[in-house]
Amino acid sequence: MATLVLAGAGHAHLPILTNIPEFVRRGHCVTVIGADDFHYYSGMGPGLLSGDYRPEHTRFDVATLTRRGGGTFVRDRVTGIDPGTRKVHTENSGWIDYDVLSCNLGSSVCLPTGEFDKDRVFTVKPIENLDKFRRSVQATDRNLLVVGGGAAGAEIAANLGCWLSGSGHSAHVDLIAGNVFLADFPAGIRHRVERTLDALPVRLHAGERLAKLERGQAILESGLALPYDRALLATGVTPPLLFAEADLPTGQDGGLLVNRFLQAIDHPEIFGGGDCISFADRHLARVGVYAVRQGPVLLRNLLAALEGEQLTPFRPQNHFLLIFNLGRQQGLLRWHSLTWSGRIPFLIKDYIDRRFMQEYQRCGETNQPHSSS
Incomplete structure (x- = not known):
């Protein structure tokens, strides 16, 4: 029996959270460390200011999602990593052991x-x-x-x-x-x-x-x-300092340095996703769409790492749909060279965001695994 620890419950970890029952079925223990019971979806954040969305529209109950799936949720802050002994340190709960660790600790x-x-x-x-x-x-x-x-x-x-x-x-x-x-x-x-x-x-x-x-x-x-x-x-964001403090390889900005498998350089038992990582072979903007796309790859690779199987590379797309929420249900869409402003771009964004939220919120309510395909 191996232990998987998820440090942080951000966008890149959502597919793992909804598939905890599969990890448990295969005989693995899953521990999730999160600073709060809820994780908020950044794509809907500006709508909290205009009143288009209420807080409950924009968040996932990651604590309930974890426990219903058979995992252990620790409400605490990760303050350190000891890769030599394979332990994660938390502010109030002390040291937590891991066999495989995945970090989705965001940025500040x-x-x-x-x-x-x-x-x-x-x-x-x-x-x-x-x-x-x-x-x-x-x-x-x-x-x-x-x-x-x-x-x-x-x-x-x-x-x-x-x-x-x-x-x-x-x-x-x-x-x-x-x-x-x-x-x-x-x-x-x-x-x-x-x-x-x-x-x-x-x-x-x-x-x-x-x-x-x-x-x-x-x-x-x-x-x-x-x-x-x-x-x-709303100025520039930086990854947490704990990677450098743990003497883990980091990028110039302090993010955990990972390869194309989202695996830490020189530490094959550590993975990461979202804002807290830096790629060894490319620069990738810290935008939510990449964290969301990294999730299914992390799911496959964490299972593979626990069971000694082959890893899957993360292949970021060169272009992605971007829609600004400009308030009053007005949006500004950019796709390649196309730009489009008005209510319809906002409605497109609203539909995409609500569908994404409902998909994972429904998984938490029914405890049904979310497909990573």
């Missing part, structure tokens, strides 16, 4: 420098922070701040602006977008998003970078000071 947003009230400053990770941010906004708040000029910052500012204008709230949003707003996207995409923000109580500060955050004001590198009552940080 680095806090800026400066002295600020941490109860007024939120990060986009974990995703449930978006709901907490919205519920924290007071009627007396006038200045809301979003920091980050990527897709996440754009979606968050747009949905927050829609909620403010639709609720009659007198606050506005300042979006600090960095050197170039939506730098990884074509100019046509950027201009469409800018037009959307212009129609909302959102002030875009393109070409501006945050220098530091003080109590009640954001200081930009240009010297401009912006007042704020609440701030939401």
Whole structure:
């Protein structure tokens, strides 16, 4: 009997969670370590701000999913790995043994420098922070701040602006977008998003970078000071430090270095997926679609590693469908060179997201394995 430990219950681990009964049937023990009983789906996160979705629409009950499948769920935080003795350290539960380990620990947003009230400053990770941010906004708040000029910052500012204008709230949003707003996207995409923000109580500060955050004001590198009552940080994310601290091979950004089988370099008993990994042979953007696609490969490879079978390579697609949620049930779709804005792109995204959620939520309710094919 071998023991599989899943460190984290993110997108890449969902197929494993719904197939725990198969691991148990084959005689293996499965332990899942998660910081919370629920895992939130990042694709629906911005809709928490606009009110399109309620928290229960956007989350999986990973604790129940694990226990119903015959696994053990440990609500705790992973704080260390000892690859030599094959143990995972947790904040409150001590050391947990493994034969095979899979890490899906996500990433975190680095806090800026400066002295600020941490109860007024939120990060986009974990995703449930978006709901907490919205519920924290007071009627007396006038200045809301979003920091980050990527897709996440754009979606968050747009949905927050829609909620403010639709609720009659007198606050506005300042979006600090960095050197170039939506730098990884074509100019046509950027201009469409800018037009959307212009129609909302959102002030875009393109070409501006945050220098530091003080109590009640954001200081930009240009010297401009912006007042704020609440701030939401959607800047770049970094993997957890525990891989480097465990002397495991890491990429330049600290992510667990893996091969094409999602297997740690020099440690064949350790696997990983999602934001916490880096590939040895390629750079791959940290977007949710890749974590979701890694899930079925991880499922096959973890079973193979436990039973001495051949591994399956992960082959990321070169192109993937991207749809921005811009609030008010408006979307912006990009597929290759095609761009399409309006309500239909939002409805396409909404259908895809809800189908994905219902598929895994249904597995948790019925305890029926989810097909990985």
